[in-house]
Each structure stands twice: as structure tokens, then as C-alpha cells.
């Protein structure tokens with residue numbers, strides 16, 4: 001019988017995710033039934049949201065228990081097929097990451113087009129990251145020339161796209177990140193007008209110095225203290241797009257809101273939450289727009305690649321230490 005390797009939850013993470021919270025296991029691969037395919041994964045995604053089912057709190061995603069296999073997006077190639085529409089050799093996108101091979105009904109998988117686009121991009125700019133950054137900037141915040149937009153986790157997957165999309169609109173873009181190297185990358189490579197290392201500098205003081213008349217827009221990827229700092233710096237009537245709150249994900253109370261909630265009332269702020277699921281019906285249209293921008297060179301896409309399924313747990317943990325620039329993916 002043929003075996004697959006998969007990563008399982010070994011224990012619930014504490015206040016810091018660690019590679020030791022996971023364990024590699026072998027699992028038998030079932031024989032193919034009519035309509036099934038066997039897939040060898042090539043790339044898998046590690047994403048901040050994967051931390052949420054590993055907390056004690058209920059959310060929209062079901063929680064995981066110790067012993068459960070991890071899940072998430074992956075791109076692989078069909079090795080064997082009993083589904084005529086998805087023959088051997090086809091590239092497929094699945095939610096069967098964190099394992100090297102699997103058997104599934106072809107109807108559960110999405111066939112990817114054959115093109116010169118790296119298949120891994122379907123885990124980032126043409127996947128979750130793009131389906132969040134694009135609507136966040138182009139549909140929710142819609143910043144215009146003359147306005148200033150601040151992006152947190154600006155050197156990450158979503159953040160780096162949001163910064164570039166806003167710059168295209170002629171907007172003044174500021175960002176925050178957790179190292180001086182990232183701050184330099186944001187200014188030198190992505191052309192940001194200003195950036196702050198939130199680990200060493202006071203974000204509120206930075207924003208007030210950069211925007212003495214108040215910040216127009218904030219694209220929030222981190223929540224917590226940075227969201228509070230941005231609230232303090234917003235101009236009356238300013239817009240905030242809530243994308244994520246990674247600074248809170250290691251806390252069982254990750255669903256808590258900002259400490260300075262009342263500022264939203266005082267300043268009449270427009271605060272809009274959004275997510276990739278809401279954008280899904282427009283996925284093909286958004287992907288086409290992003291592909292156009294990537295091909296014209298108006299958008300640059302950066303990946304940090306970790307090699308080996310066995311290193312996926314450490315890669316996942318490193319997201320919360322800020323070790324990635326751009327999208328963190330694992331090559332299996």
C-alpha cells in the first residue's frame with residue numbers, strides 16, 4: 001500500500017507557535033475510485049489564518065484537535081487519474097496542503113491553466129493574498145491622488161501588494177514592518193514614501209509626523225497596538241479597511257477589537273472589514289486584472305521559499321516572527 005506524509009497538530013500552541021506543536025506522520029493512500037485523482041503536491045501555502053483553528057475560540061473556521069492533519073491551499077500535479085476531465089499531468093489547486101500526496105475526487109479540485117505563470121503564484125498573488133489586497137485597495141478603500149494610505153505588515157504578502165496597488169493610483173503610501181531591512185526594502189524597492197519599524201519606533205508618533213492633518217486611509221493587517229496608533233492618527237471621516245489582525249492571533253482572545261474603539265465614533269471613521277471569501281465571486285476578474293499588472297511590470301511579486309514538507313511547521317511559526325518578505329510558501 002502506498003503511503004503519504006502529512007503534518008498533524010501535536011499539541012495546541014501556547015502564546016507562541018512553535019515547530020514542535022506539529023508532527024509528521026505517514027498515512028495510507030486509498031485506492032482510486034471512479035472520479036478520483038492522486039495528486040503529488042509541489043507547493044503549499046502557510047498563512048496567518050491557519051493559527052485561528054488552533055485557538056480555543058470558535059470562529060467561522062472549524063477548530064482543529066490534537067492529532068488532526070493541518071489543511072490549507074496547495075498546488076500539485078495529478079499522478080494518476082480516474083477522472084477524464086483531470087488527466088495525469090494536470091496542475092491542480094486544492095485545500096490539501098501540509099501533505100506530500102493525496103487521493104481526492106477531481107470535483108474537489110481546481111484545474112490550473114497551463115501558462116508561463118509559476119504555479120506557486122496561485123497560492124499568493126493569484127490566490128488568497130491577491131483576492132484580499134486587490135479588493136481592499138480598489139473596492140473598499142479606493143484611495144485617490146493626494147491622499148495618504150498607511151499599510152501595516154507592509155512587507156508581507158497582502159501588504160506588499162496593497163502598497164503597490166495604492167501607489168499606482170497616485171496615492172502617498174506609508175508602511176510599517178518589523179525590521180530595518182524590511183523598511184529599507186519598502187522604500188528602496190517598492191517606492192514607499194515612508195516606512196516605520198514598529199519594533200523600534202513609535203508608530204503613532206511616525207504617523208502624526210508624516211500626516212499632520214490626519215491620515216486618510218489605513219489598510220490594517222495586524223490589529224492590536226498598530227490599529228490603535230492608526231486610529232489616533234486618522235483624520236475625521238477617514239477610511240479603515242480591516243483585513244487581518246495577526247498581532248492578536250497568538251492570543252485566545254484574538255477576536256477582540258481596538259482598545260480605542262470610541263475614536264471611530266468621535267472621528268466619524270468608515271471602518272470596513274473584508275475577506276477573500278467575499279471577493280470569491282469576482283475571483284476570475286480580479287485574477288485577470290492582477291495578471292495584467294504583473295505582466296506589464298506594474299506589480300512585483302516576491303516570495304520567500306522554504307524547502308521541504310518537514311520544514312512547513314517551522315515556516316508557519318516564522319510567519320509570527322516576521323521572517324518572511326512577500327509571500328511565504330513551502331516547496332514540497
Ligand SMILES: NC(=O)c1ccc[n+]([C@@H]2O[C@H](COP(=O)([O-])OP(=O)(O)OC[C@H]3O[C@@H](n4cnc5c(N)ncnc54)[C@H](OP(=O)(O)O)[C@@H]3O)[C@@H](O)[C@H]2O)c1
Pocket residue numbers: 047048049128129132153154155156157158159176177178179182221222243244245246247248274275276277319320321322323324325326327328
Ligand atoms: N481577510 C482575508 O481574507 C485575509 C486574507 C489573507 C490575509 N489576511 C490577513 O492579512 C494579514 C497578512 O497576511 P499575509 O498572508 O500577507 O501574511 P504576511 O504579511 O506575509 O506575513 C505575516 C507578517 O505579519 C507580521 N507580523 C507577525 N506578527 C506580528 C505582530 N505581532 N505584530 C505586527 N506584525 C506582525 C510579520 O511581518 P513584520 O516583519 O512586519 O512583523 C509577518 O511577516 C494577516 O493578518 C492575515 O490574517 C486576511
